[in-house]
Amino acid sequence: MxxxxxxxxxxxxxxxxxxxxxxxxxxxxxxxxxxxxxxxxxxxxxxxxxxxxxxxxxxxxxxxxxxxxxxxxxxxxxxxxxxxxxxxxxxxxxxxxxxxxxxxxxxxxxxxxxxxxxxxxxxxxxxxxxxxxxxxxxxxxxxxxxxxxxxxxxxxxxxxxxxxxxxxxxxxMPPADAVIATKWVATQLEVEPEEAAQLLVITHNSPLQALAYKQDDLLGLRAKVLKGLADILKNRSSSVEVAQQLFKEDLELILGWIYSWMVDIARSSESEADPEVLRHNDARNMLLALARKVSSRKLYAYADLVQEARRDLMFRRNPNKQLLMEKVLGEWYSLPKG
Ligand SMILES: [Zn+2]
Structure with missing residues (x-):
């Protein structure tokens, strides 16, 4: 970044x-x-x-x-x-x-x-x-x-x-005040406050990462990941195909996103799929659909699996990245299937 x-x-x-x-x-x-x-x-x-x-x-x-x-x-x-x-x-x-x-x-x-x-x-x-x-x-x-x-x-x-x-x-050092940070990010990037606020959600309230996201077009990568995940659920692509598209990207980052989406929908399904609970607007429709179909227990179990894959990457046990993504996405495919 x-x-x-x-x-x-x-x-x-x-x-x-x-x-x-x-x-x-x-x-x-x-x-x-x-x-x-x-x-x-x-x-x-x-x-x-x-x-x-x-x-x-x-x-x-x-x-x-x-x-x-x-x-x-x-x-x-x-x-x-x-x-x-x-x-x-x-x-x-x-x-x-x-x-x-x-x-x-x-x-x-x-x-x-x-x-x-x-x-x-x-x-x-x-x-x-x-x-x-x-x-x-x-x-x-x-x-x-x-x-x-x-x-x-x-x-x-x-x-x-x-x-x-x-x-x-x-x-x-205190976390960045949400109102001040939103205004600051919006000014720096010359974007609407709504977009700045969304960037801050994605980056867990880190204004400097929010800038890097925009500058490095990580939102583009994020859109690609979301599309891949949706394609798998709708049988438009196989998990192996999507793994092939993604495994050369920043996987720590991607797995971090998937993890926070899982936590997001697990929270939302606990509150009977209340759309207001969802913080990640860009993934909203898919997350809501999953929240209706999958138990929060299963979602947390999947989040654990994603977290474990992330740990494998972070501590440099040199995992085969393609296989790692195939596993994560294969489990993703079976998530709503009972
Ligand atoms: Zn001086």
Whole structure:
């Protein structure tokens, strides 16, 4: 997804303004911590936020509530080449951050700031550090040296060492406010509020993912998946044929959709197929038809199967993707058949 476009911009998104003001207030009262644990759901703007904070802290001439955007330091941050800003990510998305990467960071932390001010480190996602990396980081958190700011970003707090957590000041980022986020997405994408709201439903209220959906035409892929599923139920295509059409796409994403549709209709059949309960409007007719025919017990069982297939993909057990899709879609075919 092209979220990267957004990840690399210092930006405080509107629903995070309170947190921004809170941190700037701490800074103005000289109570700024040396380590922040920035925690919250994916796709709400934590990375942009931490870059904005880095930019602010490094700026030589900060204004009331933002960096000046003009000084040498701001120029360096904007170009992505600030020598006193260190961004640490896994070598590949989804892989752990390793101890060697933390060792390289040590050199940076204990060197002198080249621009004479702060040294800032952003570790994203910090919950992807393996145990050795986390232990190596602990030392730095204990004695970070003067004018150092470490920002650890996380959306899976449970996977972080308690000793790391206890050495950071935790900043919980709220989910995006629905009204504000809808308006923001509509403005960014120049679409009607209804479409923005629908994108937010699909992305589980993640405004940045909503933008990526539109930009990468994931709605087109979604329409293709829905058509394939409908074709199977109506005997227009076999599950093997549809698996053939889909198995080279982003299967984690597709299985995530199917899973949330199942949960949607299971909920709706519990309330006697009340159409108001359905959140996914684009899949509405098919979901309603299924809700009338299939018990919620069966739907949940199918959702479990989909979830299991997703796990197989995520943990890289190298499943045969075509077979995996054939299985998921074969079960889909028999879902309404007693
Ligand atoms: Zn500046």
């Amino acid at each position: 092209s979220e990267d476009l957004w990840l690399n911009r210092p930006l405080v998104l509107p629903w995070l303004k309170d947190r921004w003001e809170h941190l700037l207030d701490l800074k103005s009262r000289n109570r700024f911590p040396h380590a922040l644990l920035i925690n919250g759901p994916e796709g709400i703007g934590k990375a942009c936020f931490s870059l904005a904070l880095a930019n602010y802290v490094l700026c030589r001439n900060p204004q009331d509530s933002s960096a000046c955007g003009k000084c040498r330091s701001c120029e360096l941050t904007a170009s992505g080449n600030h020598p006193d800003l260190y961004q640490l990510h896994p070598d590949e998305p989804g892989k752990p951050i390793k101890i060697d990467q933390i060792r390289e960071l040590t050199e940076f932390i204990y060197s002198t700031a080249q621009q004479g001010g702060y040294r800032v480190v952003i570790i994203d996602p910090a919950d992807s550090m393996n145990i050795n990396a986390a232990n190596a980081l602990l030392k730095m958190l204990e004695e970070p040296g003067e004018n150092t700011l470490l920002m650890l970003l996380s959306h899976r707090l449970g996977q972080m060492l308690p000793t790391i957590k206890s050495r950071c000041q935790r900043v919980d």
